[in-house]
Amino acid sequence: RRGEMxxxxxxxxxxxxxxxxxxxxxxxxxxxxxxxxxxxFRITRKAFVNPEDTASFGKGESAKxxxxxxxxxxxxxxxxxxxxxxxxxxxxxxxLYALSGPDLSSALLHFRIFTGARILHTFAYLIPxxxxxxxxxxxxxxxxxxxxxxxxxxTAWLL
Amino acid sequence: RRGEMxxxxxxxxxxxxxxxxxxxxxxxxxxxxxxxxxxxFRITRKAFVNPEDTASFGKGESAKxxxxxxxxxxxxxxxxxxxxxxxxxxxxxxxLYALSGPDLSSALLHFRIFTGARILHTFAYLIPxxxxxxxxxxxxxxxxxxxxxxxxxxTAWLL
Amino acid sequence: RRGEMxxxxxxxxxxxxxxxxxxxxxxxxxxxxxxxxxxxFRITRKAFVNPEDTASFGKGESAKxxxxxxxxxxxxxxxxxxxxxxxxxxxxxxxLYALSGPDLSSALLHFRIFTGARILHTFAYLIPxxxxxxxxxxxxxxxxxxxxxxxxxxTAWLL
Numbered sequence: 001r002r003g004e005m006x007x008x009x010x011x012x013x014x015x016x017x018x019x020x021x022x023x024x025x026x027x028x029x030x031x032x033x034x035x036x037x038x039x040x041f042r043i044t045r046k047a048f049v050n051p052e053d054t055a056s057f058g059k060g061e062s063a064k065x066x067x068x069x070x071x072x073x074x075x076x077x078x079x080x081x082x083x084x085x086x087x088x089x090x091x092x093x094x095x096l097y098a099l100s101g102p103d104l105s106s107a108l109l110h111f112r113i114f115t116g117a118r119i120l121h122t123f124a125y126l127i128p129x130x131x132x133x134x135x136x137x138x139x140x141x142x143x144x145x146x147x148x149x150x151x152x153x154x155t156a157w158l159l
Numbered sequence: 160r161r162g163e164m165x166x167x168x169x170x171x172x173x174x175x176x177x178x179x180x181x182x183x184x185x186x187x188x189x190x191x192x193x194x195x196x197x198x199x200f201r202i203t204r205k206a207f208v209n210p211e212d213t214a215s216f217g218k219g220e221s222a223k224x225x226x227x228x229x230x231x232x233x234x235x236x237x238x239x240x241x242x243x244x245x246x247x248x249x250x251x252x253x254x255l256y257a258l259s260g261p262d263l264s265s266a267l268l269h270f271r272i273f274t275g276a277r278i279l280h281t282f283a284y285l286i287p288x289x290x291x292x293x294x295x296x297x298x299x300x301x302x303x304x305x306x307x308x309x310x311x312x313x314t315a316w317l318l
Numbered sequence: 319r320r321g322e323m324x325x326x327x328x329x330x331x332x333x334x335x336x337x338x339x340x341x342x343x344x345x346x347x348x349x350x351x352x353x354x355x356x357x358x359f360r361i362t363r364k365a366f367v368n369p370e371d372t373a374s375f376g377k378g379e380s381a382k383x384x385x386x387x388x389x390x391x392x393x394x395x396x397x398x399x400x401x402x403x404x405x406x407x408x409x410x411x412x413x414l415y416a417l418s419g420p421d422l423s424s425a426l427l428h429f430r431i432f433t434g435a436r437i438l439h440t441f442a443y444l445i446p447x448x449x450x451x452x453x454x455x456x457x458x459x460x461x462x463x464x465x466x467x468x469x470x471x472x473t474a475w476l477l
Contacts (some may be wrong), residue, residue: 012417012474021414021474025467028407032460035403049396052446078208084243084402085194089187091410092250096180099171128211142191149184156171156180237367243402244353248346251409255339258330287370301350308343315330315339 016107020098023111027087027118034080037126038073045070079125083118086138090114090145097148100155110144117141175266179257182270186246186277193239196285197232204229238284242277245297249273249304256307259314269303276300334425338416341429345405345436352398355444356391363388397443401436404456408432408463415466418473428462435459 011017041047047070048054054063094114098107117140124134170176200206206229207213213222253273257266276299283293329335359365365388366372372381412432416425435458442452 010419012414012419015476017417018474018476021418021470022476025411025414025470025474028410029464029467031403032407032463035456035460050393050446050452052449052452055449075209080403084406085190085239088243088247088406089191092187093184095254095413096171096184099176100180101169101171128209131211131214134209134211142194145191146188149188152180152184156177156184158174158177158181234368244349244398247402247406248350251346252343254413255330255343258335259339260328260330287368290370290373293368293370301353304350305347308347311339311343315336315343317333317336317340 015104016098016102019104019108019111020094023115024091024094027090027115030119030122031080031083031087034076034083034122038076038080041070041073041076045072047073075128076126079122082121082125082138086121086141086145087118090118090141090148093145093149093152096152096156100152102151110148114141114144117144174263175257175261178263178267178270179253182274183250183253186249186274189278189281190239190242190246193235193242193281197235197239200229200232200235204231206232234287235285238281241280241284241297245280245300245304246277249277249300249307252304252308252311255311255315259311261310269307273300273303276303333422334416334420337422337426337429338412341433342409342412345408345433348437348440349398349401349405352394352401352440356394356398359388359391359394363390365391393446394444397440400439400443400456404439404459404463405436408436408459408466411463411467411470414470414474418470420469428466432459432462435462 012021042053046057046066047068048066049069051063051067054066057063057066094111097110102110117137121134121137121141123129124137128134171180201212205216205225206227207225208228210222210226213225216222216225253270256269261269276296280293280296280300282288283296287293330339360371364375364384365386366384367387369381369385372384375381375384412429415428420428435455439452439455439459441447442455446452
């Protein structure tokens with residue numbers, strides 16, 4: 001029994017699953033990086049949203065002026081939200097896709113293109129690059145997730 | 160060894176897991192659809208948030224007037240955020256629930272009600288339908304996720 | 319065949335996976351709780367964002383005055399978004415970590431610290447506690463997820 005239980009957790013020995021784990025971790029870490037960039041801009045631009053965050057700048061009006069929005073902070077936050085909207089479906093559908101028995105080469109193609117597209121998307125958003133850089137990188141990542149969802153539904157379909 | 164490894168990835172052969180994969184993919188695709196609807200309203204209402212997105216409308220003041228919020232765009236964005244807040248817990252808790260060994264019929268009941276409720280929620284938000292349509296469809300989906308979490312905690316509890 | 323299939327879904331019998339399921343369900347339920355707190359403040363502060371939500375307060379101007387933002391509502395919403403930004407990576411990376419074969423004691427340490435940190439973060443945000451309470455509890459949770467990602471990448475790395 002113990003042997004069987006151990007075996008059933010060895011998903012991580014499967015090559016497609018290892019590739020999924022690698023790329024899912026990378027894109028989730030990339031998404032987490034957005035929090036640090038937001039914090040960096042909030043501190044350097046002195047633009048906060050919670051009164052308790054400005055207490056170290058003194059009391060009253062002197063601190064209150066730092067409760068403001070800043071275009072750079074808002075831009076990073078939009079990039080972060082866009083990551084949530086796109087990386088969450090990738091991680092969820094990608095897991096099901098990895099378990100649906102794709103070829104390693106097809107799986108790597110999907111994971112690599114998605115990850116590359118989302119890294120480009122972040123640069124396109126933060127620099128910012130002229131359009132359609134951001135739009136195209138978004139569309140490429142979106143299409144990859146859609147393609148994986150198609151494979152999942154074709155393999156698993158049970159309504 | 161190879162045979163064992165392959166076997167351990169055959170979760171997708173399990174009927175409850177197949178049902179989970181089907182419904183999780185459907186609700187994640189529905190959530191992704193919100194991005195397209197937002198883009199549609201941004202373009203048709205000419206309401207953008209990034210200066211680089213309005214460059215094709217010309218330079219200076221003529222483009223700047225399209226950097227504005229639009230009630231329809233904001234409505235879709237709220238629906239999208241509500242999806243993130245509710246579909247993410249469903250996908251995460253639903254995976255654990257599917258692995259906790261429920262009957263296929265119970266699992267299908269949970270997955271179908273959640274998916275139906277979230278589709279209704281989207282229509283109720285975007286049309287919009289009078290309340291309590293949106294509130295009720297939200298509450299039904301919320302309760303289904305809660306019920307699955309109860310089963311997961313009852314089965315897996317190890318604190 | 320049937321026996322094998324059943325076996326492959328018995329992840330829930332693995333102790334590390336059971337611990338993961340328990341803590342993932344707890345933090346996802348905690349995140350879902352933010353929706354109820356938002357609803358509570360919207361109703362008690364009478365601060366709504368959708369016109370159809372104020373219909374029960376009458377028609378025209380008398381209802382329109384409740385379409386407003388409220389500092390308490392906005393605070394809960396920021397806490398909710400922060401949960402999405404941090405709990406989603408924990409749930410995703412934590413699953414991969416649980417499947418990467420960690421010791422039960424290491425796994426429990428990671429899961430317990432993260433869960434404790436996020437519960438503290440919520441109290442720090444909602445009360446609010448003076449900084450650096452919220453900042454520190456955020457950083458602790460962030461570091462735990464980072465540590466799990468390191469283990470996942472070290473175990474699974476296949477680029």
